[in-house]
Amino acid sequence: MLTDFLQLTVAGLSQGSVYALLAVGLIAVYTVRHVINIAQGEFAMLAGLGSAWLTASGMPLFLAILVAILTVTLVAIAMERLIIARVKKLTPLISIILTLGVSTLLQAIMLLIWGPEAKGVPRFPGTNVLIGGVSIRSQEFWMIGALVVVGGGIVLFYEKSRWGKALRACAEQPVAARIVGISPVAASVLAFAIAGLVGAVAGVVSSPIYLSLWSGGVLLGLKGFVAAVLGGFVSFRAAIVGALMLGMIEAYVAGYVASGLRDGAAFLILILVLVVRPQGLVLKPTAVRV
């Protein structure tokens, strides 16, 4: 019984790590530009399909992954420069419509290039381990590790580095930030680059187990969205915790209740949070939105 519970927990944590990376990307963009990026999940699929294609055509695994991650980061920057930056008065609704357009465009491009079938990146090096009857797949270490390194790195970057602080300043006091000489253009580009980077990392580390599919980004992005809502769309830490919880709840629901209800769990949580605690897990109800 305990073995089963722990097994589900491992699956939930690794799946939750992917949601957490996507949530980090969503929040990075939202705090700086107040843009809800519907295309966040497509970044993951684009990187997954891209590196699957590169490795299939003979490129070494880690080089292919690196190329895919860099390319997707550039795609995210291009999206900011060519589309988001050109809108004079960006409301959240316009941002959703714009990024939805980008999401659909990316899906169509992936469908045209790589076809409708799901593809997977080869498994990363490592061995599966069995601890007390609980089997942990080597790829699950990579997924959780990616969250710790990349997600953790971005949280540290925001909290400790000069540039990170500048980004937060743009989010909290855009006018004051501009007065003290922080470029809103650079901040916006950086935020989208982070979104592209974390999305791509999530896509490549999960691809060996979960595969990448042209249409797979929508649901994945939505799970990241639920996690971001748990973080009130401002707190990386709360969103990461929320994402891991979401992954575990999904695994428990699928294991103990019915696997068909798995995706329903995420949306039930979304509705409950919006009704009961729309400010997310951590903010006090009266806190100023930053």
Place this chain on the structure above:
Amino acid sequence: MKKSRLRFIAPIAVVTALALAGCSTSNLGGSSPADPAGDSGPIKIGAVLDVTGVGASLGVPEQNTLTMLAKQLNADGGIGGRDVELIILDDQSTEDGAAKATSKLIESEKVDIIIGASRTGPSLAMRPLAEAAKIPLISVAANVAIVADSQWVFKTTQNDVSVLETILNDAQKKGYTKLALVRDATGFGEGIADYITQLGADRGITLVTTESFEPSATDFTPQMTNVRGSDADAVIIWGINPSAGLAQKAYVQLGVNKPVYHSHGIANKAFFDTAGDAANGAIAAMGRLLVTDQLPADNPQRQVIEKFQADYSAAYGEQPSTFGGHAFDAWHIAVNAIDAVGTDPAALRDELEKAEFTGISGVFKMTAKNHSGLDASALILAEAQDGRWNLLKD
């Protein structure tokens, strides 16, 4: 500020939900201006396939096969001097997409016969439309419910019941008495648990646990954890790729260590692409396409299959899958019937009920009672080993 936050996130959630609902629109299907049906002009054959979506690993080879066969037929002068126009529509692997596409084929394209859909769910959605319009429909999906008591609907894929019989006979021979089932949650997996219980009763086999998964599922830990905890002797995974391949992979990685059987839903290369080394040792019941080289030289299907393999790989640079074979059979059964009696729907239907054809999926013998035309003799068992299937019995 609390209020402004509330006001703000709610519409976002709504729009996001709408975006999700509206996002999966794409159509790879070709179409052409409507042409009145009649005895002159091209013969119109419609097809509704899972070209995109969860059934793409079935629909794509089916689309390739039909396109290739239509080209071949027209190059050879069509049917009785009339060209054949093939209209393929993509149902996006959805039931409503299949129904819409079927209505379009019947009402605006005025097709003479329809092939499709790739999977059971969409095929069941097409059935009442074909029955009402009195247009012959040949499905390429498995569940016997598609043709049960049908007037106008036929199918070319081996019945799921025959597949289960083949698997259960082997399980009985090996002395397994308790089976676990991990099945596709859509129409393809519907009723499988009941069939196992019924068929197992005569063989001393009971079903101890049933788990299900959506064809779009990516994580199978919960299902496999439950199977691991059960006292089953062997497991049947009943699904299509990529989900069944992912299930197989999770099955091995989670160390379930019980023998595993698969249905004919996985008989394509995607199974090996998805499951990798984890596929080794899996046993599947399937048609003879993937083990042609291991068949006795006098097998009646061997020549047909080898020609299909040669043509398909010449056209597409890869070996055909079982699903292309289902489409091949449906196409030839349709074309043979049109060749014999023309396009009058009632005459065509009567002719289809007499169809006999040595095809890829088996040797067909349709009757008024049996609109599927195949029995368990169309199936073999094969074991996966290093990217190929080894014939176990024939």
